[in-house]
Structure formats: structure tokens, C-alpha cells
Amino acid sequence: ETGVTQTPRHLVMGMTNKKSLKCEQHLGHNAMYWYKQSAKKPLELMFVYNFKEQTENNSVPSRFSPECPNSSHLFLHLHTLQPEDSALYLCASSQGWGDYEQYFGPGTRLTVT
Amino acid sequence: GQQLNQSPQSMFIQEGEDVSMNCTSSSIFNTWLWYKQDPGEGPVLLIALYKAGELTSNGRLTAQFGITRKDSFLNISASIPSDVGIYFCAGQPPSRGAQKLVFGQGTRLTINP
Numbered sequence: 001e002t003g004v005t006q007t008p009r010h011l012v013m014g015m016t017n018k019k020s021l022k023c024e025q026h027l028g029h030n031a032m033y034w035y036k037q038s039a040k041k042p043l044e045l046m047f048v049y050n051f052k053e054q055t056e057n058n059s060v061p062s063r064f065s066p067e068c069p070n071s072s073h074l075f076l077h078l079h080t081l082q083p084e085d086s087a088l089y090l091c092a093s094s095q096g097w098g099d100y101e102q103y104f105g106p107g108t109r110l111t112v113t
Numbered sequence: 114g115q116q117l118n119q120s121p122q123s124m125f126i127q128e129g130e131d132v133s134m135n136c137t138s139s140s141i142f143n144t145w146l147w148y149k150q151d152p153g154e155g156p157v158l159l160i161a162l163y164k165a166g167e168l169t170s171n172g173r174l175t176a177q178f179g180i181t182r183k184d185s186f187l188n189i190s191a192s193i194p195s196d197v198g199i200y201f202c203a204g205q206p207p208s209r210g211a212q213k214l215v216f217g218q219g220t221r222l223t224i225n226p
Contacts, residue, residue: 004155042117042216043156043201056213090155100144100205102214104155 002026004105006091012111013081021076021108023091029103030096032074034066037088037107049074050097081112115140115206119217127225132189134200134220141182142204146214147174150199159200160187189222197224 004025013019025032034046048056049068063085065077074091088109092102119136126132136145144163148156160171162178162185169176175188185204189196202217 006155040218042218043203045213048213092155100146100214101158101161102146103158104148106153106155109153 004091004093004103006089006105006108008108009106010109010111012113013078014113015081015083017081018077018079020078021089021091021110023074023076023105025072025074025091025093025103025105027093027103029093030071031094031099032068032071033092033094033102034064034074034076035090035092035104037090043090047076078110081110083112086110086112115204115215117202117204117215117217119202119220121220122218123221123223125223125225126192128192128194130192132192132196132222133186135184135186136202136204136217137184138204138215139183140206142185142215143182143207144205145176145178145185146203146205147176147185147187148201148203150201150219152198156201192222192224194224194226197222 007022030051032049036044045058046060047066052068063080067075088107090107091105094102117136117138146161147159150156160169160176165182166180167178173190199219199221201219203214
């Protein structure tokens, strides 16, 4: 595998379900990000991790819970989501602090029913 | 917060034509990035610009960092069918953390063969 991978690529879940999104980067980067991409809206930054430590939470509701066990893996745990949370969730990575070039994964298309 | 105004929102051109799109803001940015997103995929970094006035090329793509630091443009010469997609600009504002990018809403490019 190369670059940034995400699984699953598609996910349909009910509002009472619990699911997790996974991201893995094979670039040797130290920073990882979660973004939300909704139709007709710019990408919204959700969380930033540097060397496994969360350095940014962009006022994200607690029903989204990130986890970063190491610099290569990032998870987004989902529970009791709302239909308006349906979107493309993108993971990205970069070399680290001060590096603005972020590399994105293919995303997980989430539908909440 | 800071916003990027990306235009045009969509373009319909003939194969072989040149394309020009831009991003503007009322605020200054330290870095400008241009991404392309294909359907069902994540954004792919095309060009990164770090200095006001900088002009950088990547094959048929050319991008410039505006001298006022408030705008950037992307040109595509001699368009081909694989250029179809959504192009996003992203900027790193000086008032935000080093890893927080602001994204434009995208320019959707459609090419008629």
C-alpha cells in the first residue's frame, strides 16, 4: 500500500449504530487530520493529531470520537449520528508542524439513515 | 472566520482549450495550495506556493501566488479529458495554526470532447 488509505470506502449506518472509520498513512508523516466534506461546502477540518497527540478539535460534536494510537493510524469512532452527518470523511497526513502540504486519502462515504 | 472565494464555480469547455480559475480573499495568506479531486476520490495536491509573486508550473498546470498575498490563480493549458474534476484552492492564514488550511468551495471542470 502507498499513500493514505481509508476503510471502509462506503458506510451506511443507522442513528443508533456505533461504527469506526480507519485511516492509515504509509508516508512516514507525523501529523494526521480528519476532514468532513459535504456537498456545496468547503472542506471542514475536524481534528488534528501531531505525534499521536490531539492538537486541534474544531468544535466537533462528541458523537465523533477520534483515536490516534500511533503516527501511522487514525480512527474516527461514530455513535448516535444524525442524518446531517452524512458526508465524505477524508483523512489526510503531512510531515508535521510547519508543513502545509497535506496528502489525502480516498475518503469514506458515510450515509446515516 | 477567513474565507476563500473561488471562481468560477463551474466551467464547461472544449478539449484543447486553456482554463483559468482563481481564489481571492479579503485576508492575507502565507501559503497557497491547489488540489484536484476526482469523483469518489480524495483531493490530490497539484501545486504548492510559498512566496508572494511565486509562479510555479507542474506540466500543463501553472499557478501563481498573488503579490498582495490575497489571491492565487491556476491555469491549465491545452485541456484533456483527464483534467475533468473539481479543483480546490487552499490557503494557510497567518492568524491560524501552521496546519490549519482554509479551503475554497471548488471549481468543477467539465470538458466536451
